[in-house]
Amino acid sequence: MDYQHAHSHTPASYDGHYHQEQEIYLPPQSAYMSRSTSLQSGSSMLKAPGLASDESLPKQLPLKATRVQEKPLETKQERNWLTRLFPKSWPIRLFLLTVFIETVVDLAIQGDIYARISSISSNDNNEAKTIRKMTVYLGLFAFAHVFQLAIAIEAVWQKNTLQFLFLTLFNFLFFVYSLIESAEVRGLQSYLQPGITNISVGTLTIISNVVLALSEIAFIAIGWQIWKEFGWKVYKFLGADRQIKRIFAHYQIYLSLLRFDMFFCIGFSAQLIAFLLTNTQDAEYYLTIAALPLGVILLIGGHFAARYENKWLMFSFMLGCICATVYFAYKLFRIYEGKDGEYFDFFKSMTTFAALSLFFLIVTFVWGCIVMHNFGRGLKEQMAKKLSGHRRRGTSTTLDKHFPMTSNPNRMSIE
Structure with missing residues (x-):
């Protein structure tokens, strides 16, 4: 018996033709799938006489296969960069805002005072030295800041x-x-003339001191919150290994x-x-100028030596620290030898900076030995693993040119 004869259930009113108001519904076909291919499965049924052909089916609009849209990678990276620099934590934002306001206000005040001092013209040698000293102090x-x-x-x-x-202590100093x-x-x-503003120099210096004092109070007030915030971030970054955390603290x-x-150098x-x-004819003049960038390069090298x-x-780096220590000593x-001579006018300031530079160099040398002793104990690998993990979470892989946002090249999104 013929398949169509055995399985067809033709209505009694069938007159040999399907009327136009009768519709045949088939499952919706994707635009990416061939209609002819899908209809050929079970061809013995579909090609039987009396059934509607593919051409007589109601025309359906092709359905669009759309790609899942995602924000560009650059936008994500920019957002991650801004989030890391300006996190949502209010203590950290308050800390950055305090430092920024302190810097802007004090730089404006120092600029006004510098303009007034620079306008002084004096033939007195002592006054000229004082003016030059104050301009250098304002620059420092x-x-x-x-x-x-x-x-x-x-x-x-x-x-x-x-x-x-360290910054809290530095702000106090x-x-x-x-x-x-x-x-x-x-x-x-x-000797001073009115500058950018008509505010007196005494008032300007008082404002500067008040801003510094309020900033120091703010640092102390939010210090505990920042300590907890940073501690939690470090815990998530390094894990609970106490040895790694101790080595990271040394670092x-x-x-x-x-x-x-x-800074002090x-x-x-x-x-x-x-x-x-x-x-300018003195050789020490050029040696000092040359030593300044070399010292900066030396400190940068010390940073990379510890990081990698x-x-x-x-x-x-440690050999350079020894040479710098000898120089500052x-x-x-x-x-000290010339405190009653050529160094008399600048004795306090230069002694302070030289002593602090010498102190920090000695401590840095000792701490560099501790950091070098920790080499090979896992900090470098732990930091590299965490950083590479952050980079992987910020990337996107394209496995198929038609469907770039999926790991399965046969997967599509239909709307």
């Missing part, structure tokens, strides 16, 4: 709790330095010491060039 003050802002941003970026503590500078600036008040202290080495060299090495656990680079002796 401005450099310290920019340095503090950069270190604060880096501390947030690296989640370095110890660097935040900054406040003490501001009090000393304010007293010396007010000593020149009778963070070492990085913080490098930053402050750079640059500050001392700037004062030495501005105050004493005015003779390169022993030869670390040995070179010699300069400190020269300053």
Whole structure:
């Protein structure tokens, strides 16, 4: 018996033709699937006489296969970068905002005072020395603010709790330095003319000191919250291994010491060039200028030596630290020896910077030995693994040119 005859259930009113109002519904076909191929399965039934052909079926609009849209990778990377730099945590945002406001306000005040001091013209040799000294102090003050802002941003970026503590101490020393500078600036008040603003120099210095004091109070107030925030981030980054966390703490202290080495070395060299090495024919003038960028390169090399656990680079850095320590010890002796002579006007400031530079170099050398002793204990691999994991989560793989957002090349999304 014929298949169509045995399985057909033709209505009684069948007159040999299907009327137009009768419709045959088939499962919807995708635009990516061939209609002819799908209809050929079970061809013995579909090709039987009396059944509707493919051409007589109601025409259906082709269904579109759309790709799942995703935001561009650059947008994700930009969002991750901004989230890491400006996280949603209110203590960290308050910390960055405080440092930023402090920097802007104090730089504006120092700029106004500098403009007033620069306009003084004096034939008196002592007054000329005082004016030059104050301009250098104002320059160091401005450099310290920019340095503090950069270190604060880096501390947030690296989640370095110890660097935040160093910054709190640095801001306190900054406040003490501001009090000393304010007293010396007010000593020149009778020579100063109105500057960018008509506010008196005494009032400007008071405002600067108040801003520094309020910033220090804010750092102390939010310190515990930032400590917990950074501690949790480090825990998620490194895990619960106490040995790795201890080694990482040594590494963070070492990085913080490098930053402050750079600040005090640059500050001392700037004062030495501005105050004493005015003779361009002197060989020490050019040696000091050449030593400044070399010192910065040395400190950068120390950073990379610890990050990638390169022993030869670390040995070179430590040798440079020994040479720098000898140099600053010699300069400190020269300053003390000439405190009643050529160093008389700059004795306090240069002694402070030379002593602090010497102290930080010695501590950095000792801590560098500790960091080098920790080489090969797993910190480098742990940090590399975590960083590569973050990069993988931010990437997108295209496995098929038609369906780039899926790992299955045969998967599609139909709307």
